[in-house]
Amino acid sequence: MFNPAIYAQRRAQLQQKMQRGIAVLPTAPEQLRNGDTHYPYRFDSHFHYLTGFDEPEAVLVLVAGDKPQSILFCRDKDIERETWDGFRHGPDGALAKFGFDAAFPIAQLDTKLIELMGNQAALYHPLGAHAVWDDRILELRSRVQAQARSGITAPNEIHDVRMLLDEMRLLKDSHELSTMRRAAGISAAAQIRAMRATRPGKMEYEIEAELLHEFRYSGAQGPAYTSIVAGGANACVLHYVGNNAPLKDGDLLLIDAACELDGYAADITRTFPVNGRFNAQQKDVYAMVLAAQAAAIEAARPGAHWNQPHDAALKVLVQGMLDLKLCKGSVDSVLESGDYKRFYMHRTGHWLGMDVHDVGAYKQHGEWRDLQPGMTLTVEPGCYIRPADNVPEALWNIGIRIEDDVVITADSCEVLTDAVPKSIAAIEELMRK
Numbered sequence: 001m002f003n004p005a006i007y008a009q010r011r012a013q014l015q016q017k018m019q020r021g022i023a024v025l026p027t028a029p030e031q032l033r034n035g036d037t038h039y040p041y042r043f044d045s046h047f048h049y050l051t052g053f054d055e056p057e058a059v060l061v062l063v064a065g066d067k068p069q070s071i072l073f074c075r076d077k078d079i080e081r082e083t084w085d086g087f088r089h090g091p092d093g094a095l096a097k098f099g100f101d102a103a104f105p106i107a108q109l110d111t112k113l114i115e116l117m118g119n120q121a122a123l124y125h126p127l128g129a130h131a132v133w134d135d136r137i138l139e140l141r142s143r144v145q146a147q148a149r150s151g152i153t154a155p156n157e158i159h160d161v162r163m164l165l166d167e168m169r170l171l172k173d174s175h176e177l178s179t180m181r182r183a184a185g186i187s188a189a190a191q192i193r194a195m196r197a198t199r200p201g202k203m204e205y206e207i208e209a210e211l212l213h214e215f216r217y218s219g220a221q222g223p224a225y226t227s228i229v230a231g232g233a234n235a236c237v238l239h240y241v242g243n244n245a246p247l248k249d250g251d252l253l254l255i256d257a258a259c260e261l262d263g264y265a266a267d268i269t270r271t272f273p274v275n276g277r278f279n280a281q282q283k284d285v286y287a288m289v290l291a292a293q294a295a296a297i298e299a300a301r302p303g304a305h306w307n308q309p310h311d312a313a314l315k316v317l318v319q320g321m322l323d324l325k326l327c328k329g330s331v332d333s334v335l336e337s338g339d340y341k342r343f344y345m346h347r348t349g350h351w352l353g354m355d356v357h358d359v360g361a362y363k364q365h366g367e368w369r370d371l372q373p374g375m376t377l378t379v380e381p382g383c384y385i386r387p388a389d390n391v392p393e394a395l396w397n398i399g400i401r402i403e404d405d406v407v408i409t410a411d412s413c414e415v416l417t418d419a420v421p422k423s424i425a426a427i428e429e430l431m432r433k
Helices: 004-018 045-051 079-085 090-098 106-117 131-145 162-170 174-197 204-217 232-236 280-299 308-323 331-337 424-432
Strands: 021-026 032-034 059-064 069-074 102-105 122-125 157-160 228-231 252-256 259-261 269-273 376-379 382-385 398-401 404-408 413-415
Touching: 004 021, 004 045, 004 059, 004 069, 004 090, 004 162, 021 045, 021 106, 045 059, 045 162, 059 106, 069 090, 069 106, 090 102, 102 106, 106 131, 122 131, 157 162, 174 204, 174 259, 174 269, 174 404, 174 424, 204 228, 204 252, 228 232, 232 252, 232 382, 232 398, 252 398, 269 280, 269 398, 269 424, 280 308, 280 376, 280 382, 280 398, 280 404, 280 424, 308 331, 308 376, 308 382
Parallel strands: 021 122, 069 102, 122 157
Antiparallel strands: 021 059, 059 069, 228 252, 252 269, 376 404, 382 398, 404 413
């Protein structure tokens, strides 16, 4: 059930961080797909975080200081357009449901903003996010400046409001974590469904269809990102999304896919054998990546800095690469030379939340930031072995990634996506059934 108090509290927190001034936050525009057909609408994450309002053509204005205000500008109620495009709240409906101090038609935005911006010391806006909006806001500020002879001043400071919002969104509240657990559960069920449906001779897109079915059947709005369903050598392409190749007996299938639910993303990767049985070489590489992930998850705890899970995973991977004859030398020499990057070229994780690669700085004052309870991240080591003269042929075209979603807790971490099997025995047992 929608709770306007959650969003009102967030708006109040942002106003306190601003201390003074006015913030203007537009939602995302609708995007044409072709002709007069639009892509499915998806709101701006910052805007929705503060409002819960999911209609296009809307702007949130916040005034901070002694008399804080929270004002929404949105589309008028229009029964004729609702016949074609669906329900609209309109200003009155939005005011009643979402807990703003005031709401006006979007057509009045410029006129009202000139009034509201007058005598404000600072202007907050997502600078650089939308060039059209940057120009519009600066033009309105100029119109406020033109009233100087009347004793009205324009904001003399302009700040990127995302600097404040990114830090707020980095620490997830209980409402957000509840939604993310549900998104993780739906995504886990989809991954399990995909494992059960996989067998030699099927097409990658058939397995993708199983994922999409589970997402929508379970109430998610859709995938959080374009699903990666990569069989065999395709798994060595990190962002492979063709999903149109046949699945071959003896190959592995890497699936990086998860849903978005009520504005929050999950992000899961599993790699498993198309025929349900790992061969010896696949087992060796898989066991190495799984051990690296276990080390990273163990390092993901409050007080550790952001890079410690990556460092922990990397040491395990490098030792495994030495054991598999993929690299030569010592662990330290391979780490120093970066030779491992031929087989592992990405980081071990990223922030997760409303955006799949969510907002928030990874460093503060030049140092990796400490992990804190409420921070949510992925843990996703991998190994991608392309054919090469100095690579054992038995390992060619093995691409493996194992990814889970983790939230930092008071004393360790919680794995949100651990319902999806990932041990060799558990995967083979599931596929055998």
